[in-house]
Structures are given as structure tokens and as C-alpha cells.
Amino acid sequence: xxxxxxxxxxxxxxxxxxxxxxxxxxERWDSLRLLTPNWQSRVxxxxxxxxxxxxxxxxxxxxxxxxxxxxxxxxxVRTHTTVTSVRSTDAGYxxxxxxxxxxxxxxxxxxxxxxxxxxxxxxxxxPPSIMQLTAKEYRNPEQLADGGVLIVxxxxxxxxxxxxxxxxxxxxxxxxxxHIRAPRVYRGKDLQWWMxxxxxxxxxxxxxxxxxxxxxVPSLQLAGTPDRSTLDINTLTEIGVKLxxxxxxxxxxxxxxxxxxxxxxxxLSDLKMGRLLDRIDEWAQKNGLDDAAGxxxxxxxxxxxxxxxxxxxLTTGEVKAIIWATGFRPDYSxxxxxxxxxxxxxxxxxxxxxxxxxxxxxxxxxxxxxSALIDGAGDDARxxxxxxxxxxxxxxARARALLED
Amino acid sequence: MAxxxxxxxxxxxxxALIAAREALTNAPSATQFKWRAACEWKDxxxxxSTVESYYGLDQEHHHKKTFTFDADHPEVFASEDKGATxxxxxxxxxxxxxxxxxxxxxxxxxxxxxxxxxxxxGDMDIQGxxxxxxxxxxxxxxxxxTYKIDADAKREDIEALVAQSQKRSAVYDIVTNPTNxxxxxx
Numbered sequence: 001x002x003x004x005x006x007x008x009x010x011x012x013x014x015x016x017x018x019x020x021x022x023x024x025x026x027e028r029w030d031s032l033r034l035l036t037p038n039w040q041s042r043v044x045x046x047x048x049x050x051x052x053x054x055x056x057x058x059x060x061x062x063x064x065x066x067x068x069x070x071x072x073x074x075x076x077v078r079t080h081t082t083v084t085s086v087r088s089t090d091a092g093y094x095x096x097x098x099x100x101x102x103x104x105x106x107x108x109x110x111x112x113x114x115x116x117x118x119x120x121x122x123x124x125x126x127p128p129s130i131m132q133l134t135a136k137e138y139r140n141p142e143q144l145a146d147g148g149v150l151i152v153x154x155x156x157x158x159x160x161x162x163x164x165x166x167x168x169x170x171x172x173x174x175x176x177x178x179h180i181r182a183p184r185v186y187r188g189k190d191l192q193w194w195m196x197x198x199x200x201x202x203x204x205x206x207x208x209x210x211x212x213x214x215x216x217v218p219s220l221q222l223a224g225t226p227d228r229s230t231l232d233i234n235t236l237t238e239i240g241v242k243l244x245x246x247x248x249x250x251x252x253x254x255x256x257x258x259x260x261x262x263x264x265x266x267x268l269s270d271l272k273m274g275r276l277l278d279r280i281d282e283w284a285q286k287n288g289l290d291d292a293a294g295x296x297x298x299x300x301x302x303x304x305x306x307x308x309x310x311x312x313x314l315t316t317g318e319v320k321a322i323i324w325a326t327g328f329r330p331d332y333s334x335x336x337x338x339x340x341x342x343x344x345x346x347x348x349x350x351x352x353x354x355x356x357x358x359x360x361x362x363x364x365x366x367x368x369x370x371s372a373l374i375d376g377a378g379d380d381a382r383x384x385x386x387x388x389x390x391x392x393x394x395x396x397a398r399a400r401a402l403l404e405d
Numbered sequence: 406m407a408x409x410x411x412x413x414x415x416x417x418x419x420x421a422l423i424a425a426r427e428a429l430t431n432a433p434s435a436t437q438f439k440w441r442a443a444c445e446w447k448d449x450x451x452x453x454s455t456v457e458s459y460y461g462l463d464q465e466h467h468h469k470k471t472f473t474f475d476a477d478h479p480e481v482f483a484s485e486d487k488g489a490t491x492x493x494x495x496x497x498x499x500x501x502x503x504x505x506x507x508x509x510x511x512x513x514x515x516x517x518x519x520x521x522x523x524x525x526x527g528d529m530d531i532q533g534x535x536x537x538x539x540x541x542x543x544x545x546x547x548x549x550x551t552y553k554i555d556a557d558a559k560r561e562d563i564e565a566l567v568a569q570s571q572k573r574s575a576v577y578d579i580v581t582n583p584t585n586x587x588x589x590x591x
Binding site: 178245248249257259260261264267268271274275306307342 | 564
């Protein structure tokens with residue numbers, strides 16, 4: 001966004017509460033690799049030119065990538081500047097920070113979609129002897145005592161953390177709700193390559209059926225591993241992870257209750273993956289790629305044992321830790337402008353927030369399916385900065401008209 | 406959104422359901438429903454239940470007529486078998502809820518149904534209800550529903566209908582997840 005604003009000679013600052021790439025530096029587990037391949041980290045005027053385009057950046061490499069980009073484009077970043085409130089004024093917005101105030105005509109909220117870990121309220125009934133961590137707080141298995149671990153959530157974070165902890169020798173029970181299964185590599189290409197090439201990632205927010213629903217879809221169950229292997233629930237079952245249904249409740253006496261819907265959430269996910277692969281196969285055929293890519297195939301269905309456990313006594317000492325990989329929500333507690341709906345979601349039309357001059361960046365399906373990916377920032381920033389520029393232009397025209405009157 | 410001018414007709418007014426969903430988005434109180442039944446003991450294990458009114462859309466409603474249900478236990482339990490057992494009503498509730506969902510979702514997805522039949526079976530170890538073994542639960546150990554569906558659609562699309570119907574089913578949720586139950590004596 002900063003690059004696009006500079007390109008339009010729009011004077012701006014980028015406020016950052018810590019260092020550039022703060023959340024990558026402070027809120028990620030150690031072994032995390034980017035879920036998208038190196039070639040796909042494309043931002044305006046900057047990309048990957050190393051010799052491993054199909055690899056996945058380590059955490060350190062992601063931080064380096066973002067920090068270098070900030071330098072390359074000379075982004076006017078004010079680090080260690082925490083925004084404490086944003087209010088409307090007659091001329092725009094008043095931004096309070098712990099380093100002084102800013103007045104601006106327009107503002108872009110790029111504070112992220114994953115500020116607060118969404119933990120169910122019944123977590124307060126977890127016995128105090130059990131360590132609880134969110135996916136943001138988890139770093140590595142050594143943080144945990146030896147013993148059983150309950151991981152709640154089987155999207156991208158939950159499955160990766162389950163894999164790592166099970167292999168550390170701590171037996172993992174994985175509570176599985178709705179999730180989106182996906183092969184890492186399909187017909188010789190990264191799934192992201194297919195989704196990019198077939199136009200899936202470019203699908204626009206104003207062209208799909210139910211955008212509010214699309215924005216709630218959990219992240220693809222993908223992992224960036226050096227061997228480009230698929231990490232799905234079957235992989236976890238093979239290494240000994242025990243599957244249970246969605247965690248429905250924890251009772252007063254410390255008993256976890258799991259939903260009996262495990263079979264169906266796995267069926268839904270298998271079917272959804274099948275539809276994505278059907279679409280890719282259709283596109284490949286239409287574009288004459290069948291010979292190069294080899295024949296289509298399907299992954300075996302997710303295996304679910306006949307009667308998965310419906311409960312777990314958390315007071316026996318068997319489970320030493322619970323990791324909540326139950327998703328995130330943005331923190332808008334500092335935003336004192338009435339732009340949230342009754343569910344606390346920002347009201348916006350493709351990143352144009354309902355308060356004039358306010359814009360959004362970097363949230364799930366903001367303008368395109370890829371909006372939350374690094375690769376989605378460029379197109380979104382071009383669109384949003386164009387709107388912002390015309391809004392400022394309108395401001396100028398009105399100001400001139402006033403002067404001429 | 407549902408396509409207009411669709412030739413598919415499963416007898417479900419999906420347009421009305423979609424319109425209702427839109428209208429209710431800004432009317433949170435209207436979405437609060439209360440479902441009711443009344444039950445009267447007759448004799449032995451036989452009881453007679455009625456379903457007549459419900460509350461929703463901010464007002465009271467009445468069914469077109471009062472529906473009645475006799476429940477009893479079968480002769481193998483030394484009862485007179487004057488009605489289905491209560492657990493069979495649970496099976497009826499689950500199967501009919503899933504089946505209604507299949508019809509509605511098929512309509513929404515433009516899939517013409519020709520026939521839908523389901524058989525449903527719940528496994529129960531009666532040591533639980535007889536108090537013979539505390540480790541055996543009273544309720545079903547598991548429930549299996551088997552659908553036979555004839556429709557203008559691929560097998561995967563039919564499977565997706567059945568999966569989506571489970572995802573949106575009230576009774577499926579009731580039987581797969583815990584519910585707080587309060588029973589008082591007035």
C-alpha cells in the first residue's frame with residue numbers, strides 16, 4: 001500500500017507498533033514456514049529471485065523478505081509507534097499514538113485479521129494444572145511438559161502443531177471441526193500454482209455468491225515443508241494422532257465433550273477438496289495441460305474410526321497441555337469510529353470502509369480470494385490506492401471550489 | 406443465490422427462505438424461536454403428547470392442527486406397545502430433519518430429486534437404562550442413517566447434499582452435541 005501511495009505521490013506514514021514484520025517476529029511458532037511457495041511472494045516491484053522458487057520461506061526468511069521490501073521501497077515507517085485510538089474529525093481522522101498524534105484525511109487499516117486468538121468461553125473450566133497456549137503463543141514442543149496434548153482445531157495451524165508435537169513424543173489428541181483439506185502438490189504442481197493459474201485466487205468479492213460466508217471459511221489445511229509433502233488428517237493418523245470431534249464443551253467437573261459430527265466434517269472437507277480438484281482438472285484439460293501434468297487422481301478419503309471418543313476427562317493428569325488453534329479475530333478496540341456491524345466485523349465494500357476516507361488491507365477475501373496472502377496485497381493495494389486517490393482528489397476539488405466561491 | 410427460472414421443483418420455497426435470511430439479518434429478536442410439546446401420562450409407560458403452538462418472528466403461532474403422539478414401550482419390556490418408544494421418536498426426528506434439509510439444499514443447488522428414502526438405526530445397550538452397568542450410557546451408542554437417493558446429479562453432488570444437510574440440521578446438532586437441560590417440578 002505504501003508503495004502504491006508513493007507511486008501516486010500521496011504523502012503518508014506507516015505506523016508500526018514494533019519492528020517491521022512485528023507479528024512474524026513475535027507471534028509465530030519457531031518451525032513455521034510460509035504456506036505459499038517462494039515464487040508466489042510477489043509484491044509490487046519486488047519478488048523472489050533465489051534458486052528455490054518452489055520452496056517455502058522459513059520464519060526468518062519471511063521477516064527478512066518483508067523488512068527488505070520496506071527498505072527497497074523506502075517506506076516511511078515509524079516503528080515502535082502504537083496506535084491507541086482513531087477518531088473521526090471534520091477533515092478526516094485523528095490518530096492517537098504513544099508517540100504523538102496524527103491528523104489525516106484518509107487512513108488504511110492494515111493491522112491484520114489475526115490479532116486476537118478466538119478461544120471458546122468454556123476454556124475457563126480447564127483444570128488449572130493443564131497448560132493452555134494459543135497458536136500465537138505456541139513456539140515449540142519443548143515449552144510443554146511431557147505427556148498428552150489436546151490440540152483444538154484442525155486447520156493449517158492445528159495440523160502443523162499436531163504433527164510437530166506428536167513427533168516430539170507427546171501423544172496428541174486432535175479435536176477436528178470444519179476444515180478445508182488440500183494436497184500440497186497436485187499433478188506435479190503446487191496447489192497454489194493451480195489455484196493461481198486457474199484463476200481461483202483472483203475470484204473477486206463482488207462476483208461470488210455469499211461473500212460474508214466466504215470470508216469465514218477456514219484457511220486451507222496446507223503446510224510449507226521442505227519435502228513438499230501433504231499434511232492432512234490421514235498423515236496425522238498415520239503417525240499416531242488420535243482424532244476426536246469438535247470440542248463442544250468442557251463441563252464444570254473438567255470433562256471435555258466432543259461432538260459426534262467428526263465423520264461429517266471430514267466428509268464435507270473431502271467433498272470440498274474434490275470440487276476444487278475437479279475445477280483444476282477442467283481448467284487443465286481446457287488449457288491442454290493434461291499431457292504435461294499427467295492424469296488426474298484423488299486422495300483417499302479421510303479415515304475416521306468407527307466410534308471416536310466423545311469425551312475426555314481433563315482431571316486425570318493424562319493431558320498436560322491444551323493448544324487452542326481455533327482461529328483469530330481482528331482487534332479494533334482502538335477504532336472509535338462506528339464502522340463495525342453487530343458481530344464486530346468491519347463494514348466494508350472490497351476494502352472501502354463505510355466511513356469515508358477509511359480503507360482496509362490484508363483480510364480474508366477482502367477483494368479477492370488471495371487477499372490475505374502476500375501475493376494478494378499488490379492487486380488490492382493498487383485498487384484501494386486508486387479509490388483513495390480519487391477520494392483525496394474529490395477533497396481537493398471541493399476545497400478549491402470553496403476558495404473560489 | 407438461487408437461480409431464477411429454475412425448472413427444478415422439490416416443493417421447497419427456497420426463495421422465501423433466502424429472503425427470510427436477508428430480512429432476519431437486521432432483526433435479531435425475530436430469530437428467537439421456542440418449540441414446545443405437552444405430554445400427559447396415561448397408564449403404565451404409555452403417554453400422550455401434543456404439539457400445537459410455537460413462538461417465533463416476535464409472536465405466537467399455531468400449527469394448522471394439533472399433532473398428537475402416543476409413546477409407550479414394547480411388549481418385550483412388559484408394556485402394551487401403544488405407541489413408538491421415545492427413542493424411536495428421536496430417530497424419526499433425526500431422519501425427518503435430515504430429509505427436509507436434503508430437499509431444501511437440493512432445491513437451492515438446482516438438483517431435481519426423484520426419490521429420497523432413509524433407514525435409520527440406533528444401537529443401544531439396555532444395561533444402561535436398566536441400571537445394570539454404570540459404564541454403559543443410557544442413550545444410543547451410535548446412530549446410522551442410510552440414504553437412497555435418486556436425483557439428477559452425480560454421486561459426489563448427492564453426497565454433498567447429505568453432508569450439507571447434516572451441517573445445517575437442528576436435530577443432528579441436538580444429538581451430536583451437548584445441550585443444557587433443566588427439568589423442574591412446578
